Amino acid sequence: MTHNIVTLAPHHLDDVWRIEQAAHAFPWAESLIRKEPNKLALNCGLQIDGRLVGYCFGQLVAGEATLLNIAVDPACQGKGYGKALLEGFITLVEQQKGEEVWLEVRASNTRAYQLYESLGFNEINRREGYYPAENGREDALIMTYMVM
Template identity: 50%
Template structure:
């Protein structure tokens, strides 16, 4: 992993790179209109920049100290290099610095790499939404996870 990494608020100039990563990284990517909605209620969206290129991003919503991680991804060509861990840890640090009390997310049950990353970071499974996500074989559960900040 390179040492010249920075986390900056998502801006319009990042959208094209974010859309490209979104399409490559997710089996069911967000629409371009969702990606472009950078000023949504409680917007807490950031990009990870390496060598002036967007390598990863997260979309989150901060509503009265409860943060929901809506979307997170690292360019597939950069996965396995520690960028996901750096991005998630930076996200948690940013939530703490903004006095959030908790973080919530949901993840596809088949996304073992993400589940392991979240578990390693201190998230706990709290519930499931049965048959929530579309999948190649029908539907799959969403695992709801939380992280308490004190």
């Protein structure tokens, strides 16, 4: 199996939208997925044997990258693709001379939290009641990674 990190292009967006709906209990609006990226965007996807299995939306401003959204097709989870995708995103940040990466993760998303921590992200803060949840609101954990 060959995997490639690719810059998201318009022809990827049907797959991105399908994965977004399948992977998130509270998906982004389709209009956000299909919005034309601005010059600060750092959006990439992970292809396995030419098929898009995951993506991330990010931006890079003044050396600080923010990971806004990341997902792997639920049918493809548990195979290390999330790690490969996140490593690819970090590599793009490095290539663009970024110095750090920021993200927020649901407090209940322990699998994602453990992945981020395993790659060197550190929790630095908490936003109480940030995300919508089944029973009201859920905290966001803010994590950062220093690019070498």
